[in-house]
Amino acid sequence: MSLRLHSTLTGVDEPVVPGPDGVIGIYACGPTVYSRIHIGNARPFVVFSVLKRYLERCGERARLVINITDVNDKIYDAAKAEGIGSTELAERCARQYIEDTDLLGLGRPDAEPKVTDTMDEIIALIADLVERNLAYPAGGDVYFRVAAFPGYGRLSGRNLLDMVPSDDGDLKDDPLDFALWKGQKEGEDAFWESPWGPGRPGWHIECSAMAERELGMRFSVHGGGIDLVFPHHENEIAQSEGAHGGDCFAHIWMHNEMLELSDSKMSKSIGNIALLADVVDRWGADTVIAYFMQSHYRSRLPFSDERLGDAEAACERIRNVLRALDRALDGAGDANDAELAKALVESRQRFHDSMDDDFGTPGAFAAIFDLVRAINQALERGRPAEGQVQEVRRELVGLLDMLGLGGLGESTPGDTPQEVLDLLEARETARADRDFARADALRDEISALGFELRDGPDGPEVYRAS
RNA sequence: GGCGACCUGGCGAAAUGGGAACGCAUCGGUCUGCAAAACCGACAUGAGUGGGUUCGACUCCCACGGUCGCCUCCA
Incomplete structure (x- = not known):
């Protein structure tokens, strides 16, 4: 050790x-x-x-x-x-x-x-x-x-x-x-x-x-x-x-x-301090853990909505890259991306170096984000081979899991309600007719149901907003 | 009063005796019908202040200023 x-x-x-x-x-x-x-x-x-x-x-x-x-x-x-x-x-x-x-x-x-x-x-x-x-x-x-x-x-x-x-x-x-x-x-x-x-x-x-x-x-x-x-x-x-x-x-x-x-x-003297259960209820466990892990355990850590909001944004960036990896599995290429492979090795090394140096979770987090960027860059360049996509995903989730954030890697429940799917289809029809006012209105409806819509090169996708 | 810690960009936060990570935010650009996501670029010529050591300091030493913790039941 x-x-x-x-x-x-x-x-x-x-x-x-x-x-x-x-x-x-x-x-x-x-x-x-x-x-x-x-x-x-x-x-x-x-x-x-x-x-x-x-x-x-x-x-x-x-x-x-x-x-x-x-x-x-x-x-x-x-x-x-x-x-x-x-x-x-x-x-x-x-x-x-x-x-x-x-x-x-x-x-x-x-x-x-x-x-x-x-x-x-x-x-x-x-x-x-x-x-x-x-x-x-x-x-x-x-x-x-x-x-x-x-x-x-x-x-x-x-x-x-x-x-x-x-x-x-x-x-x-x-x-x-x-x-x-x-x-x-x-x-x-x-x-x-x-x-x-x-x-x-x-x-x-x-x-x-x-x-x-x-x-x-x-x-x-x-x-x-x-x-x-x-x-x-x-x-x-x-x-x-x-x-x-x-x-x-x-x-x-x-x-x-x-x-x-x-x-x-x-204030403690008023007695209305933030209860853990309330904070987790509002922000979710992943955000709360990320909030702690983004700072070193020997540093004082301010508690504020802004800090929790930052942690949530960081989690969302990770969820996005995992979704992108899942998407990349369809129509994967047949060649490994050399730069991505290199970034994976470097990130893993940096992660452990930082952790081993007095449990440096902020540096470990930084290593994860370096990997996230490298993945996004690779996917921007093209579609790596399926085996590499799976390896990278597994490794990334493995690193997250060491920080207690393995939950970010669990695939989001795929059961999109029929109601949302119907709205999505109606929106596609409206877009095909170039009726963008109606399309945007339908997107708002989908959003109101708690789903986020993104148009990608392979068509629109919906995610349960987290 | 005693002991100790800390002071890095708009916010948060690392590493390091010799190019100041990373996240968020902001501003441009690419993509998109728009948006979102993502990518590219910009963003501290400077690290509370003043000295010192050193070829060279944000990094070591000293002083001052500021913030904070503990000093018998607070994680």
Whole structure:
């Protein structure tokens, strides 16, 4: 595998190395389920799903784990506000999360563990840390002793002395310490028994427990949004490496940048952010995936109608070239186009070079568009041989599929309604009579039915507008 | 206050110590009855600003300006 990824831990690109079992283990922090996920939450889901897909298409074995955090303060609060049990709310939101991300058509991760299904492992891990004197019970809580873990701050590049501690836990020995276990508080309706009394896990411990259970200790990539670097991932390292000793957790720490939800209509404080389901409903899965893939995962990405519109136009250009290839199959020539063959090799090479260089999806996209132009140019020159047309189509769709955009290559449902076919025929009659006013009116009618009409050298064609 | 990131054409966005990709938009042209699609051509003599290193910098270094993220539960 020649893929290298930028690691937050070292600040440089590191080669992705499979584990001893030959599998590239990837753990990405998933959502806390207390509401529908928004378009920003979808970015890591898309990035890590496509990362796994790319590795597999390159012949690697990969295992992707994205957890679901279903125990959290926010869940208690949201459930209370809605007047339902927090377990009920979390279960409903977890189901909705699955449904919403399914809309993207990127498949499911190999495992999607929940905190509530990992309670034994979590409690055992905390007990282990207490045993090693890296953690201590206080009241009904258990805290991690930050000062006792030497590497603390390495991931986020901060110095303990620089930190401004917030004094929220009165029971802590040190304000920098963080909770591993929280004793049950008044009004918290979901809780678990533990050696320290009833309560629930702190925020970070569940990922340490789930990652180890699903992938073992030394897996390839651990990721999530860049806002999780501190404290979440810093604390994960402290917990996991503290419990096992030494530098033994994830190899590469991979973090995606945030979406910019600058549009005033989408302020978090107002609470009317764009839900993933709504965005997919409006623009379609391909456009949403293209929107993410056209920017590098470590760049901030503005969210706006204009950007989504650009992505849609890009998808349409690809659909157009695929249609042109399908058309070229009829009456194909008998000679290969040498320039097209060359462009195919170059595009494939450039695609992989860019992807292998820190998952450079924008450059990969550019390689695809270079190929698109080369195809259009070749078809402009003449009709290549059928075998070449099919090869080029297969290769193009293959590249798209590596970006999660294989859906663009699925042939559009060919069942044009009879109504449209009738209108088309009437229009052809009008055109033959040179009654262009009537012909244009009929074209408008076809358009109103959701079909796009294009006159080509071999006669008119209609497509379902996408 | 501390730590860190970023600043490339109208918009978005890459690569790179020595010709500034790609997508969208715009303007010409070809094709078409027209349109659409496609193709051809034009579109940053310049990369926030000012210095420095270098034969040569958008690319490395410094300063300033601006935008932004994190600093205990936000992907």
